[in-house]
Amino acid sequence: MSGLVGFLSFPVIAVAACLLARRWPNRMRRASRGLALVNGLALLFIMATGWIYCAGPTAQVHRWLPHGLLIVDWCAIPLAIGETVARPRSRLLTTAARAAGLLSGPFQK
Numbered sequence: 793m794s795g796l797v798g799f800l801s802f803p804v805i806a807v808a809a810c811l812l813a814r815r816w817p818n819r820m821r822r823a824s825r826g827l828a829l830v831n832g833l834a835l836l837f838i839m840a841t842g843w844i845y846c847a848g849p850t851a852q853v854h855r856w857l858p859h860g861l862l863i864v865d866w867c868a869i870p871l872a873i874g875e876t877v878a879r880p881r882s883r884l885l886t887t888a889a890r891a892a893g894l895l896s897g898p899f900q901k
Contacts, residue, residue: 802870809874817879824875827868834861869894 813820813873817867841854 798866802866805867806870806874806877809871810878813875813878814868817875819879820871820875824868824872827864827871831861831868832865838844 796872800872809820838854838857838861841850841857845854873894876887876890
């Protein structure tokens with residue numbers, strides 16, 4: 793049951809973000825950009841703790857930060873998709889390409 797809930801949370805977050813972005817577009821845009829900043833900082837911390845890898849708290853941070861990053865991305869990507877779809881600044885194909893780019897980002901090798 794929890795797998796189904798986790799799978800359905802992605803479209804539910806996207807729809808909620810779309811509705812919120814129509815109501816508060818500037819706040820949602822700032823939230824989406826803030827989550828992108830958090831994602832970048834987490835990647836920098838993963839690299840930094842990997843370079844100075846030693847036993848103890850640094851190893852624990854290096855081990856668990858990617859799991860936290862996955863959870864943040866699981867919430868940030870549908871939020872960004874909802875924000876993109878709510879206020880299309882250009883044509884339909886461009887908006888669809890932006891949403892598809894957000895979806896394909898985590899699956900690139």
